[in-house]
Amino acid sequence: MRAISILSGGMDSAVATALLMEEYEIHAITFNYGQRSARMEIEYSRRLSEHLGIEHRTLDLQWLGGLGGSVLTAGGDIPSPSDLDDTLECLETARKVWVPGRNLVFTSIGVSFAEAMKASAVIVGWDREEAETFPDNSEEFLDAFNRLLEVGTLDGVRVEAPLIGMTKREIVEAGSDLGLPFELTYSCYAGGRVHCGVCESCMRRKRAFELAGVEDPTEYLE
DSSP: OEEEEEOOSSHHHHHHHHHTTTTOEEEEEEEESSOTTHHHHHHHHHHHHHHHTOEEEEEEOHHHHHTOOOHHHHOSOOOOOSOTTOHHHHHHHHHHHOOTTHHHHHHHHHHHHHHHTTOOEEEOOOOHHHHTTOGGGSHHHHHHHHHHHHHHOSSOOEEEOTTTTOOHHHHHHHHHHHTOOGGGOOOOSSOOSSBOSOSHHHHHHHHHHHHHTOOOOOOBOO
16 A cells, blocks of 8 residues: 655654554655755655655645744744743744644645555654644544545545654654664754754654653754
8 A cells, every 4th residue: 555654854754654664655745835944854854765765755835834924934033932841831832833724735735645646545743742732733633634535535545643642752762663763853943954952843852852761863052
């Protein structure tokens, strides 16, 4: 069976893809939507795809970032929460980095590729921890999208989210068990060649490795 992986270069989509390698013949797609980290995400997605032995292509969606509404695409200071367990603070942070309709657009394009390539699934890296502040990472969103696909596709394509019930710590543990080279993943919002270490994405990455007791191969500025 074939599947399309929405590969961002981050550890979530990387682990989700690796978990389903034995089940599917995978083709990965990465999006350039004008995000600060586009160059690094594309580079790391390509390198990881080469390591996994899967096909990879990049798609230009810069119109999405051009709509504005997010510091990831429109400029401004990237927020850094003081406490990752403070839900209210992280909700405010999420609002600042939210890209309107991003997962709706990405997943819909993945479905188009899936139907055109006779693939039965679209693989995404949505997880429980990010669902606390990003509704388009939630199990509710996944179920709703799959219900839509039941009536909106001819070949019954489904979205596969193998990490949907996992925290970042559990994702690191799963990737470590698979022998995934985390040095081929990139998580930073800022987009530098070295992870900034202070944006929320970097903070969650660092904490996940610490909690999992797995050596973090990432270089951080702070």
